[in-house]
Amino acid sequence: MSERLKISLYKHFGSCEAIFEGAILQYEEAGLNYKQADKLFKYKEQLDKAKKINEFIEKNNIDIIEINDPLYPETLKQIDDPPILLYGKGDKNHLRKQYISVVGSRKCSDYGFRITKKLCIDLVEVGFGICSGMAEGIDSYAHKAALSVGGSTIAVFGNGIDICYPVKNKEIYDSIIFGKGYMLSEFAPSTPTYNYNFPKRNRIISGLSVGVLVTEAALGSGTLITANRAEDQNKQIFAVPGNIDSKMSQGTNALIKDGATLVSSIDDIFEELPYYVKKQLKTIKEDKSEDVRKLLDKNEVMVYDGLSWQPTDKEEIINKLEISIGEIDMALLTLTMKSFIDRLPANRYIKLK
Template structure:
């Protein structure tokens, strides 16, 4: 992944710290080659984009404390900042109505391109709800799905823990604070475990504390990064229903687990089912419901990697008809026995970021099988 130079990071941080309504800042990033060019365009261009007086003031004179703090946070090699216009910005998230102008990432940004299921629900689930969240996340992570949730107590924490229980299981946490802090604080160790193997992401700059308004906004990112959202338990006024609504509005699948009619935490799920969400009882039903949407992600990755959009099925022992030499190199590095990422890097000479994206395309096209972080040619 390209490393942003300090100047470009400063410009992008300035746009993030301008705050206020999203659409004007999104227009600025889309109208100019990069954030630095948008800042150089000056107040007239900012006004034309719809920026409020307060936003224009902050674009001209950003908060020096937050700016310095953000740049210091970005100095860590595990920390990244992706602009909406960055080619590594996750394609699915870019498709929602109001994507974040930028994403702060603690961990591996390539994890945000992996096929994912959001698992969300009550902060105070029943014992059965906790078990279901953990079990579904474990099963889905074992099948190769990334599990996305919000690092909150209850269902969120159980979903993350279930994914981490799987050898090389993948999980991503989307939070409503700057990434230099954890909310709730008792999940600091869980934050660290997720960032070490997956990613923790936020649209809020380091130093930003939790705010009540941040959580509903955070939920649209959870839904936007995922091909589908599974609601385990949710009361009638649960934030999980906001995530489900965002998923439906983005054209993603929504799944709900039914519960007892005497359980008030199940009423939100029953409401979703009445509104058209898929009733599921087994993890395999979630996987089956996401097959078609997974091809959307494959298409976005082909575009990003400049791979052809159509491939003929290869004959046995022959490389698939990808014309890019890197695909040919990767195919030769793969074996019939599962091979870990470290070995593939050594055999192919490609980077982990390149391999992650290319393997996902080949997996979705049925050329490669993946299990527990190891890959092989599909028979």
């Protein structure tokens, strides 16, 4: 079943649990044809398997983040085919940051290693988190660089998050589990590593970020799939140029030729970012207060908590909160004047601190 149909079902029923309590006619009303509806109805017979998965999740402190959860990343929610449910583990506070996804070749050169480490550390120092797929090579170097300077990192898996893959990245895996980052997967725990899962995973890697940085990649590399998904999602694509004689740089050089932003320092990335991202990073860096809510009144706290680190439509804020539109308008105005939030075009708002 496509992600769009899953989203349609979720919107119709309101929760994953309610979907499995539905009838065939209700499934058809949600957009499924009879064959699909009948198959889903019969799938209820596998609910015992789902209950065992839930028991495993509770026992191993794995988070379940549904698409209507306030912690579900807004940037991911905005892509055409977001997963309706994510499994996570680590410190959920890492989900609140802005991310650059850093990807590249599994068999990278010393040049790829050095430039990945430098750019990731520089990105962390200006306030970004680093997102990648924890594969060998560039992915693992990106995670390590972020962790080395106390930065946030998200690892997106193509298997269940209870499985460390590849095994040689156990040190990164353990660091993330114990709160130094966060792990995400749309695949249930114990799902093995299948090659066909990785293209699905790649859309999440690009979807979580404001832009994708490719530091080194050969032509035909799986990394370019992530870049293509980023382009489909209207994300900024950044690429590091390399030696024209190096096979490991042919992919990045081709991306630049096709319009990706050439990156020689993070200044090249910063110049291409949306205004609200730049302003948000600047405000976060300047503001060191641990609990901004202490400076707000009751309505301001409600509206502030209803917003995200990504742009949120005013209509969505109104639907979330049980206070009047007038009170919401006043809170949005005062929060903007206090520089806690910023108003963006198309009546959207975003947290600044």
